[in-house]
Amino acid sequence: MNESVDPNKSKTRWSNLPPFVLSLQLNTMAAALTLLFFLYIAYTSTSALESASEQVHPQRDPHFTGCVSTNMETFRCRWNVGTLQNLSKPGELRLFYINKIPHDPPKEWSECPHYSTDRANECFFSENHTSIWTSYRVQLRSRDESTLYDQVMFNVQDIVQPDAPVNLTWAPLNESLSGIYYDVMLKWKPPQSADVEMGWIRLQYQVQYRSASSDLWQVVEPVTSTHRSLYGLETNVNHEVRVRCKMLSGKEFGEFSDSIFIHIPSKVSSFPVAALFLFGALCLVAILMLVIISQQEKLMFILLPPVPGPKIRGIDSELLKKGKLRELTSILGGSPNLRPELYNSDPWVEFIDLDIEEQGDKLTDLDTDCLMHRSLSSNCTPVSIGFRDDDSGRASCCDPDLPSDPEASPFHPLIPDQTLSKEASCQTASEPSSPVQSPASGELPFAAPGREAMYTQVSEVRSSGKVLLSPEEQTEVEKTTSKETERDVMAEKEKEKKEFQLVVVNADHGGYTSELNAGKMSPRLSIGDKSEPSLTGDSSPLPSPSPYHESDPTPVSPLPPAPVYTVVEGVDRQNSLLLTPNSTPAPQLIIPKTMPTPGGYLTPDLLGSITP
């Protein structure tokens, strides 16, 4: 029962195996089979190859290896017995030849005249058996002449291969300056066997050489002479030289001669030239460096010449350097706090022509006094001081650094050629009047010491009540354009319908009108008095220093051309002009400090007079 069950069980066992195991087993079997198959094939193939190679190994018959003549008088033929061992014995192979000599009767085949004794498998044909320019036919036969192994045909002159040249020697020729290269002369002798003297053979020689380290032979062009020079051989290198020759009209070269070795040691120079050169170069470099360093400044001066700095005579050049504008402007009479935008773009040339002798002799004082005190105007001819109606109307300098105290800083255009006398007269006149100054101004502190009151021209009166003082362009414009500017100014002002603090007049004239004109215009003016400079130099009293403030919006709207100048009472803290009030309290004029920037437009001599 078990048995009956067993097979079933076994079957089930088989079937119970998981499928992947089955496949795996199959795969391995297949791989093994293929491997075995390949091995078998390889083995058989190798065995076959071996056997085949053994069989392919040629069983060569005896054959000629060459027939050579070294001197065109004799020749020898050599052969190889081949693979058949039984033929290596001497006598087994026989050589027969036949030579067709032109007019001799045809010959029979004759055997080798002399089988060489010193060498096996060679037949030597002596002179008696050698004829040139005839055709030879040589055969290699078996002993019984039954088998023909090989045959060659030739003419003797075609198989000439001379022996090697003998007695190869060398001698040094030249040496290069550096001692690295040298030339040699090679000499040799023709081979003994070749009859060169008789002219039977003419030989051509070929030299080959190489350095001991390389494998490549250098070949030299063939020569017919028995000497040759070699150029450019290196010292301290072993050179190998050999030579061979061939018949001049032949094809093949003969054997090489024995090599000779050439060696020339290089000279050890006691004077190291290279080191000397290096040393010299270094010294030169050092000297150059020293020179450069010691003469650095001079070199720099030569190579990069200095740019001349700004220079104005009379002014310390230090002040002209960058960043010291304040000092400079203070020197030149301008206020550092001035609004630069008003001046910078205006090219104006100003000549400050102040003929001041005394330190304290400030023109502004005089002028202010003169301006302020009309009563004293009789003595003081401020006009004479500075109000000459000169066509060369030069602008005034502004009054720099006005202290915050209200001060009356009259702005008058400076007039050139102001005579001192006038000033003096004014001064004297003004002094007593100074205490009578208006209370507003007090002492009329003027510009800070060192500053001079400058005169300027009112260029514009704004609606806001500001009076714009023009930067002086009078000097150039004076003659013609000053009038134009005045006109423009007038026109501008005429447009304004608002309150005017100042009414300027006299559009026809420049800023400087004559007194006469002023006088004419004054009745029409809302501004009563003006201090007008008289350019003509008339000394006329100033009009009453009462700036006429026109508060009416409809003022003298036909704004009669009013003189530009007005009497300024003072300048308040805000740097606004305080004009002498007439009717209405005049709003403060804010007169910007239109201090002229001195710029570079001062002539040095004028400047000298300005600087305190």
Added chain:
Amino acid sequence: MHMMRAIKQGQWAVLLWPYLLAISIPLDCRDEQGGLSRCPSISQEKLLDRVIQHAELIYRVSEESCSLFEEMFIPFPLQLQRNQAGYPCITKALPIPSSKSEIQQISDKWLLHSVLMLVQSWIEPLVYLQTTLDRYDGVPDMLLNKTKWVSEKLISLEQGVVVLIKKMLDEGMMTTTYSEQSLFQDDGQPEMLESVMRDYTLLSCFKKDAHKMEILLKLLKCRQNDIYSCA
């Protein structure tokens, strides 16, 4: 008829030989006999050197021509069969010894005459060769140029040898008595292979004879002064 032609050539040569010499052999006018404006003579040594040069050149060119022809037209198996019985060299009948010992014993006179014989016997065949070569297809120009050059130089060589004979042997011009046993019967149009083989034989024979001429002349040169001084 050939003899007549040869005689005519010889007569012309006799009449014109100085002129021909002057043209063909550029002279080195060295006055041996003193100030002649035009030097009609050349020293014997120089003449001999010049003749030898000619012979060397002719041999070299003929060798090149032969190899060219061999490469172009001769199938390899037949290359070894030149100088076979089929087409012997035309100059085989010339009595020129072919071993060194024999040649050494030849006198100068005989040497010169042998050379002259050789040269003269090859002039016409070379001309013939040119015509036959033109017939072949694909003949390289170099081959044609070489053969042409050789035939020209051969003529000048002949002239030189004649002068040399006159100088060295003090003989007058000999008319060529050597019959030119030419194989060139001009059998119409032989078949290609035959023609090729014949020409091949011709070229190789000429090469051999050129070499012979060169050797003979060199022997002659080195034999001067009864001392062999050609080391």
